[in-house]
Amino acid sequence: MTTKVKTASPPAGKRDETSAKSQAALMTHAGVNAAAIITKFSASAFGETGLDAIAEAVCSSTDKVKEGSLRGCEAMLMGQAMALQSMFMSLSRRAASQEYLKQYETYLRLALKAQSQCRATLETLATIKNPPVVFARQANIASGPQQVNNGAVPPTNTRAEETRSAPNKLLEASHEQPMDIRTPSAPSSADPPLAALAEVDRTA
Known part of the structure; x- marks a missing residue:
């Protein structure tokens, strides 16, 4: 005689919680x-x-x-650009057939919005196909042995290169010895006339 084992089913609250998480x-x-x-x-x-x-x-x-x-993304962007171009053409033709200024302005504004979105989509596609190249200077400082390969050196005529001017040469040797720019004067005697010493100061 075989007996069947009954598996206990989870409580109703547990089932509801599991279903809510799955949902x-x-x-x-x-x-x-x-x-x-x-x-x-x-x-x-x-x-x-x-x-x-x-x-x-x-x-x-x-x-x-x-x-x-990214081939799927590129195809999607190209398809969107073509769809936006068709929207621009349709709205432009509707604007040209209007007689009143309000309707003409509304259709024309929508047409120009579609044209702007088409241009932005093509710019995004061009960026994905040809990403911009950024030249950056890098300072590599390390306390121990290090080998750094920064790749190709950017051209020397790029705008990122800083222009350095020649340093100014000082006309004076130092601040303590300024230059004498006065007019030279006539020579004078080295020792001025001195008075004789009094008797008190003479030697014996």
């Missing part, structure tokens, strides 16, 4: 949040799509970025 982790997950927004904004163009499938695609793209590949 909170799901709601704060970056891929799930992005998938929820994509589902709402893309439903009219692509129809209803499962949230799990979209979240899996977002997490796949995120993993590629973590591995160091």
Whole structure:
């Protein structure tokens, strides 16, 4: 005769706490949040799509970025720039067909905003493709043996190089011996005339 072992189920309060933690982790997950927004904004163009499938695609793209590949980011920025260009063209054409100043100004302002965002997107893409090079001077000070390889030395004609002027030469040797710039005077006798000594001061 076999006996079945019954496993004790967790209390109701413990189950609720575990479910709440799982729900909170799901709601704060970056891929799930992005998938929820994509589902709402893309439903009219692509129809209803499962949230799990979209979240899996977002997490796949995120993993590629973590591995160091930015090809997906570059493609996304280029696509956004092209979309913003189309928005600029559409809003500009609508502005040109308006008869009243208020509507004309509104459409034209939106068109210029789309153009500005397109330019900023292309600048970001250019920065990712060609990051700026920074030349910095480094002072390496160590108390013990040290080997430092700072890489290539920047060109000597860069603006970061400081211009040094030649030091001023002092005309005087020191502060205690100033130069005599007065007009030379006529020579005079070395000893002035002296009076004879009194009798009291003479020798015996």
